Structures are given as structure tokens and as C-alpha cells.
Amino acid sequence: MTQAIPVLIMGALHPALQENVESHFAATRYYELPDKAAWLADHAASIRGVVTSGVYGATAELIGQLPNLEGIFSFGVGYDAIDIGAAKDRGIVVTNTPGVLDECVADIALALMLNVMRRLPEAERFLRAGKWEAAKFPMATKVGGKKLGIVGLGNIGEQIAKRAAAFDMQVFYHNRREKPGVPYTYYADLDAMIQACDVLVLAVPGGAGTEHLIDARRLALLGEKGYLINIARGSVVDETALIRALQAGTIAGAGLDVFEHEPKVPQALIDLDKVVLLPHLASGTFETRRAMADLVYRNLAGYFFENKQLATQVV
Structure with missing residues (x-):
């Protein structure tokens, strides 16, 4: 050549x-x-x-x-x-x-889920600060058996579902159309799926068609015990609405590998313990x-x- x-x-x-x-x-x-x-x-x-x-x-x-x-x-x-x-x-x-890159991105989706629900980064900071000798770390939320809703059951979404099934999670998904041959529950109505799940994972492409797909209204549908995981694109979530929802306790927590204006991450997100933040590294393995x-x-x-x-x- x-x-x-x-x-x-x-x-x-x-x-x-x-x-x-x-x-x-x-x-x-x-x-x-x-x-x-x-x-x-x-x-x-x-x-x-x-x-x-x-x-x-x-x-x-x-x-x-x-x-x-x-x-x-x-x-x-x-x-x-x-x-x-x-x-x-x-x-x-x-x-x-x-x-x-499907498998590595799916690994990070599960890692974010485990970390935010079990409060692992927060617990590590607690230990490193020498607080364990004086107090017990607060309780966290169980992952196994929860209802997982995946927005976008493409190649990455399927890998996430496969991993979630190993945690005995009930897997729901929302696509523009039902995907034949998969054993997961299909929701044509995104709002209905969000209301039905405990954890919402975003695995859709970015772009104008999905910009702010998850806004203040849909975060409210997820509810005060619900968790948001985003390994898609930062533009899919209204970041200002997400910060407000987290601060107000409208949702329980979030795990984010992507941000709306990355690499800039709002200080308001950094200041929250109920959020796990990663620097867009989902595919970042050798x-x-x-x-x-x-x-x-x-x-x-x-x-x-x-x-x-x-x-x-x-x-």
C-alpha cells in the first residue's frame, strides 16, 4: 500500500x-x-x-x-x-x-449501578477519612432483584441486560419498536417503563432525536427511590434538571460516565454524594x-x- x-x-x-x-x-x-x-x-x-x-x-x-x-x-x-x-x-x-466496545461499556453500566446503589465510593471515602472507628457506615440499596429499564436495546443494551440478568434483575426495555427474539419485557411507552423500573439505564445514540429525552418530568416519574445510569451521551439528559432532582431528592441517585458539556462537569454534581461520576471511560480498556x-x-x-x-x- x-x-x-x-x-x-x-x-x-x-x-x-x-x-x-x-x-x-x-x-x-x-x-x-x-x-x-x-x-x-x-x-x-x-x-x-x-x-x-x-x-x-x-x-x-x-x-x-x-x-x-x-x-x-x-x-x-x-x-x-x-x-x-x-x-x-x-x-x-x-x-x-x-x-x-459493547462488553466494556456494559461493564461500566453495571459498575455505576453497583457503585451508586451500594454507595461504594462514598464508603471508601468514609474509611479513608478515618471515620470507621467512630461510626458505622449507613445502609445502602440492594441491586439484586430490582427492576431495570433500558432505553435503547441495541448491542450495548443487550450486553447490559445480559449482565443484569445475572443479578436476578427484571429487565424491561424501550425501543422505537419491539426487538424479536429477546426475553425481556418491551415497553412501547417510555413513561410507563420509567414508572415501572427501579433503575433506568440510558444506552441510546446522541443527537437531536434524543436530546433531553430524560427531562425534569421523566426524572419525576423515576421517583425518589429510582436511580439513573447514563453511559450513552450527556445530551440525552437535561443536566440542569438532573441536578435539581438529585438535590431535591426527586430521585435517589445517578451514575454518570457522560456529561452534557464534557469535559466540564458542574460543581453541583461533584458536590453530591449520591452521584458516581466517571470521565467518559466506558470503552477505556487496552x-x-x-x-x-x-x-x-x-x-x-x-x-x-x-x-x-x-x-x-x-x-
């Missing part, structure tokens, strides 16, 4: 992916350009591929500035940071990395990130060197 096909790297990539892209393509690190506008004025017409991630994405403006762009290859399962409509209108292919990197390169090389062969095409 010696073709010097020009591609644009939007942000720093996994080291293995970065090395592969820069070894086999004429790659430009867009994020290091001192004058991006000037560079685009001189070189935009040469770019045939964009390598990006769910963090950096690809805006309609950027896509419009690259007249010969053929493909956008993204590191991550979510693609809400990419203007899919703009790509589709131009016939530009978009790929992502589903499948390879094994999974390498598998994601390999899949991005498989799509990139497949398209340009193997007659447009794509493993995981979005559009």
Missing part, C-alpha cells in the same frame, strides 16, 4: 491507529495546523478522507470545505458529532466502530481501544486500497 492518498486527522488518535494512518497515507494533523483556514485554502481540494472520533467529529462546514472528500472514518460507536446529513447529501461514506483502532483502519484501508470494502458503514 504505497498510494499517497491525502487524509485529514481531526484530533490525536490511538497510537496504533495514528501510526497506521501516517505510515500508509499522506496524513495531515488538522489539530496541529497553526492557520487552519489558510491551509484549507491551499490544500482542501486534495483531501479524500477524514479520520476522526466522537470527540472531534466533522461539521457541515468542514465537509463543505472539502470538495473531493469521499469518506469519514470515526473512532467510536457514536457519530452525533459528525454531520450525517451533510455527508449523505454528498454521497460521502461514514464509518464507526460498533460491536467491539483491549477495546486497540480493537476500535484496528476497526477504523480496517475501514479506511478497505475503502481506499480494497475497492471500497467497509466493515461498519453508517451511511
